[in-house]
Amino acid sequence: MDIKEVYWLQQIIPLAYEALEMLTKLPTKRPNLSPRIIPPPPSKRRRNIEVEKVKDNQRRIWVKEENLSRDIDGLFATTFYKTHNQEEFRRRAGMSTQAFDILFSLVGEQLNKNSIRRPIAPECRLFLTLVYLSNAERVVDLSKAFKMGCSTVRCIVQETSEVLWNTLSVAFMPQPSVDDWRNIVSGYQELWHMPHCLGAVDAKLLDVSYKSENDIVLMASCDAQLNFTWMDMATVTDAVNNQIHWQQGFGGQLLNQSLEYLLPEEPLPGTEQQSNFVHSFIADSNFSLRQQLLTPYQEQQLDDDQWHFNHQLRIALAGSINKAFAVLMSRWRVLTEPLRQSPSNAGKIIRAAVVLHNFVKLHDDSYCSVNYLEEVPKCSAKHQVPCDWLVNSQQSLANCKATLQLRKSITRILSC
Known part of the structure; x- marks a missing residue:
């Protein structure tokens, strides 16, 4: 061993001792060396379903923006309230205003809806149904005129028609004696x-x-x-x-x-x-x-x-x-x-x-x-x-x- 090798060992040995001291101060728990299980990436179909759910949740709003003004410029607001005593009401609803008032007194209570949202007024439900029955207008046209969704219009017509029959048939079309x-x-x-x-x-x-x-x-x-x-x-x-x-x-x-x-x-x-x-x-x-x-x-x-x-x-x-x-x-x-x-x-x-x-x-x-x-x-x-x-x-x-x-x-x- 020559003099150069001696000088090299004198420099390395202190560094080795310092490294051993640091290792003794570390925790004694051995790390988990088992292989990590990586879950497979989601399939393309699953990703598409999740994206569609996000889009559906974004579309599900209470009232569309274009229908928010139905209490101001919808057909019910412009015809029922502003022309309640004019001939246009008879043409729309198929009856006079006096007959409508009597009819509403009979079925109005059954047309009330309880909801966390602001429900559609029972007068509007009855008026919409009468317009549909009297004028044979398409559901799409009524949806635009009343500023409601098409499914809402269909549901109102069906529910109100059933109420009309169940309520009026007892008095105005009973089984003859x-x-x-x-x-x-x-x-x-x-x-x-x-x-x-x-x-x-x-x-x-x-x-x-x-x-x-x-x-x-x-x-x-x-x-x-x-x-x-x-x-x-x-x-x-x-x-x-x-x-x-x-x-x-x-x-x-x-x-x-x-x-x-x-x-x-x-x-x-x-x-x-x-x-x-x-x-x-x-x-x-x-x-x-x-x-x-x-x-x-x-x-x-x-x-x-x-x-x-x-x-x-x-x-x-x-x-x-x-x-x-x-x-x-x-x-x-x-x-x-x-x-x-x-x-x-x-x-x-x-x-x-x-x-x-x-x-x-x-x-x-x-x-x-x-x-x-x-x-x-x-x-x-x-x-x-x-x-x-x-x-x-x-x-x-x-x-x-x-x-x-x-x-x-x-x-x-x-x-x-």
Whole structure:
């Protein structure tokens, strides 16, 4: 070892001792030398879902900015409050302001909503629904006019229509009592010399245009004053085999001859005969003769008395059920356009329009005035129900003997 190596060791040894002293002062716990497990990076699909959730949370606001001014320049604010006593209100809502106030007093409490947000006023909910039913405007147009979302408009219309039917039907379209049926019979006897008539019946075809459901049949009866007394709806399950499903029972029971007798058999008025006859509804030739359903004679080889009976029956139908449906579909034009709703929601709208007909007719003299009845257009041919849906080719006249005897006796009375 030469002198240079000695000098090098003298410099290195002190440094080594200092390093050993520092190591002795460190903690004695050994570090975890196991390999670190790194989680795999999130997949691309997961990242996309997380990004979409963030965007959805950013879009979910209570009211869109363009709809914040609906209490100032929305259709409800500009029409309901500023023109509450003008003719524009009647054109929009389909009734007078007085009738609206009475209607709101009946259903307003059920239209109140409790929410942490400021709810839409019940007057606005009712007014919006009436505008929709009366003018058949599209939901998109109503959304812009009232400054609401489309889903909000649909929800308000469906909820309010259901409230209208549930509330008004009890008072303005109840199941007739025995006294009510007798008043209906006397009304047809006085106006059209049609005895033992429980009312006129007809059916209209309404377009739903929802997925596979394209048709709803509305059948109703009315009294001599054009008030609807009974109604039923049917969905066409199989148009080829004429399979129709009636919802509330009246239509199916009447067409299937299972309807209970509403009044007992009695003699015909104005005759000396002591024989008793049944009471019956009347309908046109689209229906077939049934128990408690009186229809015209078939057109082949009619004698004078039979022709006169058919003529008088057509006059009674034209003055009652035909006009009732014409007023209904001209005042509540939503029934003349495709509803574009599910069958259940479409049923709510149809029932609301029918019961509103009875309500407004009673509280608004201009709704069904004489001048309006002279000008009201007839229902278009597209609403005509195919005869095959209302006529059962396998129907036997064995159960219709009482109705046949009633028709023959009325024919003899009219010939005199």
